[in-house]
Structures are given as structure tokens and as C-alpha cells.
Amino acid sequence: MTSIPKNLSSLADYLAFRSQNAFLNLSELQQIHCQILTNDYFHSNSLVTNFLSSCFRSQKPRYALVFLQNLTSPDPSLWNSMIRVSLESGVCPDFLGFYSGMLRNDVLPSKTSFSLILRSCAISGEAQLGEAFHCQIMKMGFEYDMILQTGLLDFYAKVGDLKCAKRVFMGMPRRDVVANNAMISALSKHGYVEEARNLFDNMTERNSCSWNSMITCYCKLGDINSARLMFDCNPVKDVVSWNAIIDGYCKSKQLVAAQELFLLMGSARNSVTWNTMISAYVQCGEFGTAISMFQQMQSENVKPTEVTMVSLLSACAHLGALDMGEWIHGYIRTKRLKIDVVLGNALIDMYCKCGALEAAIDVFHGLSRKNIFCWNSIIVGLGMNGRGEEAIAAFIVMEKEGIKPDGVTFVGILSGCSHSGLLSAGQRYFSEMLGVYGLEPGVEHYGCMVDLLGRAGYLKEALELIRAMPMKPNSMVLGSLLRACQIHKDTKLGEQVTQQLLELDPCDGGNYVFLSNLYASLSRWDDVNTCRKLMIKRGVHKTPGCSSIEVNNIVHEFVAGDTSHPQFTQINAFLDEIAKELKGQGHVPNTANVLHDIEEEEKEGAIRYHSERIAVAFGLMSTPPGKTIRVVKNLRTCSDCHSAMKLISNAFKREIIVRDRKRFHHFRNGSCSCNDYW
DNA sequence: ATAGGGTTAG
Known part of the structure; x- marks a missing residue:
């Protein structure tokens, strides 16, 4: 290792080089820290910012805090840099920690500090915290300038509080493009296209972002034709415009149109463009195409991102392709992509769906932050793999950590109980859904209960539950009952259920096959024939295994x-x-x-x-x-x-x-x- | 300020 330079400018170069190519260890950070302190660091804000950013990139954000806490200056600008860096890095945006750190060190937060904190709240969806900071801003008596107002507007727009966003917007004495654009995106998020369009039409100045916001607004509503019109009329098309309209076509399942535009873009494509197409193919079940798009992306030297990995992992999960999933995990590690909640969840889900439970559990425990998706994936995964007791144990830990279960969690718990034959536990959790957690059971939860009861041989109870359901049973519910009839050889009920199921879902070949087999078991060959003919008449094919x-x-x-x-x-x-x-x-x-x-x-x-x-x-x-x-x-x-x-x-x-x-x-x-x- | 990602019962 070369020694650490002494003068400021070469120190800056060194830092930039090192932090881009390797993780800095603690002792190296300390040495650089010393060099900065022995120099006149007050005049080199950019160097300090660079240092802070290195701390984050090396995944040692706490050391950045150590650095700042050793400063004696009351100037908040370095603290602001810290928040900015943390925002950019995306690793644990502990803005609350920085805020209290400022107060602890007698640094008075500036208007910029609050703007940055508001952005952090907006990005991490901390609605309540952001509102608290809004109150604090009012208390401190800051003058409301454009930057602060736009920050507030953007915050309310991002957390989806349209009312407050409008209030801030109306209170602005002057509204520039940025403010108007923020308001358009807030309106579009709530589906108010007409209001958004009105605002857009009345703007005296429009930039590409204004046009793009309108494109996504129409796309979100599924009005792809209006979106296309906006795209075609946009005089300042950029990559974002192209990506927005391509995604619009993907979301409305018009992959051919999307592909056409994708080809037209040529070398103007960026990683978002590729990710859009890859995820579209994955969502359509064309996993092979998605994987070859990824290879093409690499051969055209576009850097794959975390988002790319999420889509590919989802493809692996569907295919059960463990080897490839492991390869992607390795790729993530060598390219040092950040495993955030979404990517972490994709890994957990992939490992679970490939039956590699221990690997899934390792990833799960390795996450510094876990949201409801991560918990749900591990709970569903454990249950699916026949480890119902562990699914319940995970649920209990989840509660202890203050994460509120949702409907998906209960699908995981109930289906897990079913797979492991845990009848009474399943019944208890089903009744606790509404009683303890205030969650109204949906048709999917009734489905799980029918399955649980049916497998345990309580066919009558399962039937009663279906009759008592507040909603109509769907094909899943009846399918569960049917399976129970088959296991417990209740052909009479089975036939009844199948008839119902055929009416409900006349295109599912599996139902016909079941009915045919049922008749065959009773030697009712005429009925077998009728059933087969019905299948042919309706053009139903059984999915080949x-x-x-x-x-x-x-x-x-x-x-x-x-x-x-x-x-x-x-x-x-x-x-x-x-x-x-x-x-x-x-x-x-x-x-x-x-x-x-x-x-x-x-x-x-x-x-x-x-x-x-x-x-x-x-x-x-x-x-x-x-x-x-x-x-x-x-x-x-x-x-x-x-x-x-x-x-x-x-x-x-x-x-x-x-x-x-x-x-x-x-x-x-x-x-x-x-x-x-x- | 605008584009791309994740969990759900037979």
C-alpha cells in the first residue's frame, strides 16, 4: 500500500481513487482523518465531503459521525454535507441521528439542513417525522423561500399528502417550473389527470420534466394513447421520456410496441431502459428472453444495477434456477451492489423458492433493515417448505420487533400451518386476525382455512366455513375443498364441488381431469366420456406436466x-x-x-x-x-x-x-x- | 422535479 499523501490536493486525489476501487478499512480512514486534521481542513470543504462519502461507500457511516463530532465549529455546512452524502449513498439514511448529533454538538441546523432532512423523510417515506420537522421549521421562524417551500411541497407530494401539498403550493408567492412539476407529480400520484393537465397547460415555462410527468401520469392511468400523444408532442425528449413511454407500453402488456421503441432508441438507452424491458419480460413469464436481454445489456457495456438483479432473481425464483440465483448473488457481492430491502427480499424469495432455506435465512439475518416484505417472504418460504413451526416462530419475532403483520403475513402463517398440519395453531391465528390485529380476513384467508380443515379431514366444517363466508368462494377455495375430498375419498361431495368449479372456472383443464378421474374411480364410464367431450367442445387443454x-x-x-x-x-x-x-x-x-x-x-x-x-x-x-x-x-x-x-x-x-x-x-x-x- | 425493482392460499 502506498503511503497516504501529505498535501491537500494529492490527498483528495488519493481519496477519490482509493474509495472508488476498494473498501477503506478503519485504520486507513483514521490515517486520512489525521491528515485532514493536520491540514487546514476548513478551507477544503470538498475534501471533507469526499472523506465523508468514502466513509459511507466503505460502509462505515459511524466513522463519519465520529469525524464530525470531533469538530468544534458551529458551522452546519459540514453536517449538511453529511446528510447529503448519506442521502446519495442510500445506506441507512440515519438523518435523525445526524440531526440530534448537530444539536448535541451545539450546531444550529440551517435552512439547508431542514431542506435536506425533508428530502430524506420524503425518500424514506417518513410522513410523521417530516411533519414534525415542518413544525420545527415554523418554530425556528425561518423565512420561507422558494427552496424551502419547494422542499416542503416535494415532501408532501412524495408521502402522498395531497392536501398539504396543495396548501404549500397555494401559499407560494411565485411558482417556478420545479414547483409546478412537483405539484403535477403529486396530482398524478392520486390519479387527478385533469387537474394535472390543467396546471400543465397553464404553465408559461415547461421543461422536459414537465412533459415527462404528464407522460407517466397518463401511463399510470392506463391511457397509453394520451401518453403517446404527450411523448410525440414533447419537443425536449430525453432518455426519461423514452423510458417513461416504454414502461407505459410494458405495463399495458404491449411488449411489441415497447420493443419497437426500445430498438429505435439505439445507443441512447441507459440502464433504466434495459431494466424496464427486463422486468417486463420477467413479469410476462418470458424468463429466457429476460436473461438474454441481460447478457445483451452487458455486451453493450451498460452497467447492470440493483434493479436489474431484482428482476433476474425473480426470474430465477420462478424457474427454480438455484445455480443461476447463486451466480447472481456472487455478482452482487463482487460488484458491491447494495443489498437494500428490495434486493434483500428478492434474494430471500429466490432462495426460498429454490428450496435453499438455509441460504434464505442467512440473507435474512444479514439485512440491516427488514421491512414487511422481507418478513413475509421468509414466513411464506418457511411455510412452503414444510417448516410451519419455524414460520410461526419468525412471526413472533417479527411482532417483537414492532413490525405489524398484514394480510400477506397471514396467508403465509395459515398456509404454513396447513402444510405442516398445525390445525389448532392455524385456527387460533385465523381468529386473531380480526380480533387481535384488526385485519379483515379476505377470500385468500378463507381459502387457507378450507385447506387446513379439509386436509385434517374436517370436510363438514370446511363446507360450513365456505357457506358462512361473507364473500363468494373462488376457484381456489373450491379447489382446496376438492383436494380434501380427494384425499379423504369423499366422492359425492367431490363431484358436487367439481361441478361448481366447472361453472366458475370453465377453462381450467385440471378440473375436467379431476372430474374424469373421479368418474373413472366409480366406473361411471359414460360420465368419463361426457366429461372428455365437454373438454374438447370447450376447447380446454390440460397443461402438460x-x-x-x-x-x-x-x-x-x-x-x-x-x-x-x-x-x-x-x-x-x-x-x-x-x-x-x-x-x-x-x-x-x-x-x-x-x-x-x-x-x-x-x-x-x-x-x-x-x-x-x-x-x-x-x-x-x-x-x-x-x-x-x-x-x-x-x-x-x-x-x-x-x-x-x-x-x-x-x-x-x-x-x-x-x-x-x-x-x-x-x-x-x-x-x-x-x-x-x- | 421526471424513468426501472420485491412478498399472497388449491
């Missing part, structure tokens, strides 16, 4: 009956070998039996097994012994495959994790984490 497995960073997909995999012959031979092995262990295959599986796949061509079995066979033959096999399936796994998997996990001494449509099965040593209860 599809399982994927990631081997050496390549996702292999298997569909029953599809022989296109290059190693088809070897896989098929290996499947026979497995079947022999299973037979030796006393497993009686029941694939010829159409009785009990809602979503049994067609047994076509040369492949006689469900897709998950093929994927597992491929995994066994192409990965080293002892490696965990992870398979993702789009439908629910059938009971025959389920019992086969248990035996395979034992015979081949492998942990097999199958994520089916609804939950995880962790097969190990001949048993499954779901306790055969799914």
Missing part, C-alpha cells in the same frame, strides 16, 4: 412424451434401471391407475413416466454422487411419483428436492418433509 432441472448452468426441461432431449436413450435406459431397483424394494407402480391424480399426464410415446421422474433420473446420471437434486415442476406431483421419490432418495443416497406447483418436497432417507400430507 413439465419439470426442469439445472445441470452445469443449463436448465433442462422435460415434458412427458417429448423425446427431443439429446440423451433421451440413456435417460430411458436409466429409468428402467430405477424401476427395477424400486421393484426390488417392494414398490408397486400404479401409473396405469387413473384413479386419484388430478393432473395425471398423458402416457404417450416411449416415455412412461411423469416429467419429474425423468428430470430426477437425468439428475442422478449427470451429477456427482451425493449432490442434492433439485427439480421444479409446473403441476402437482402425483402420489405414485411421490412414493417413488422417497425410495429413490434412499436407494441412491441422495437428497431430492422437488418444488411442485404448490409446495416443496424435501426427500431424504426414504421420507419426505411433507409427511405425505399435501
